Amino acid sequence: MPASLTAYYIAPADAIELLRADHDRIRKLFADFERHLEKGARDKAEETAQRICRDVMIHSRVEEEIFYPETRAALDNADLVKEAKVEHALANYLIGQVASGSLADAKFAARVRVLAACMQRHMREEDDVMFVRARSTGLDMGEIGARIAARKHDLQIEMDLVEDRNGDRRARGPSRLTVASGWRRAS
Ligand SMILES: [Fe+2]
Numbered sequence: 295m296p297a298s299l300t301a302y303y304i305a306p307a308d309a310i311e312l313l314r315a316d317h318d319r320i321r322k323l324f325a326d327f328e329r330h331l332e333k334g335a336r337d338k339a340e341e342t343a344q345r346i347c348r349d350v351m352i353h354s355r356v357e358e359e360i361f362y363p364e365t366r367a368a369l370d371n372a373d374l375v376k377e378a379k380v381e382h383a384l385a386n387y388l389i390g391q392v393a394s395g396s397l398a399d400a401k402f403a404a405r406v407r408v409l410a411a412c413m414q415r416h417m418r419e420e421d422d423v424m425f426v427r428a429r430s431t432g433l434d435m436g437e438i439g440a441r442i443a444a445r446k447h448d449l450q451i452e453m454d455l456v457e458d459r460n461g462d463r464r465a466r467g468p469s470r471l472t473v474a475s476g477w478r479r480a481s
Pocket of ligand 1: 313317353357416417420
């Protein structure tokens with residue numbers, strides 16, 4: 295389906311509720327990663343780390359492409375947006391390393407944990423301050439949310455699934471992703 299048509303097929307959703315739901319899912323994924331590691335389930339831990347990379351990338355992209363530009367002018371403290379973008383840049387750097395790594399690397403878990411710390415701060419600031427202020431601006435969060443949902447859908451297709459020769463879809467790990475801004479392989 296062409297990207298421009300996607301919006302017609304996705305139910306409208308409140309932008310802030312969508313982004314908060316992303317945060318909740320990302321927090322749970324970081325907790326799952328630790329749980330799998332504790333149990334010695336290394337494959338599941340690595341799989342979860344890849345999922346974290348994908349979900350954080352998609353979340354960051356829709357915030358930077360849609361939510362921040364829409365709310366920036368209305369927020370009385372634009373520093374909030376600047377800080378959020380710096381946090382995204384730091385997260386992207388770590389994601390580039392995690393996505394191309396594995397537990398065979400002694401620093402893999404450390405990278406996931408530093409990414410978790412960075413994202414926890416980022417999500418707390420947004421949940422407690424930015425979203426509260428954004429809500430009070432009177433912007434149409436339903437309209438912004440519909441655009442966010444459509445863009446997320448397109449990014450999920452772009453990052454997650456490729457169609458093979460038979461027309462079947464199969465998962466594609468984010469380590470093979472090259473299109474995202476700020477995405478780098480570990481050197
Ligand atoms: Fe966020």
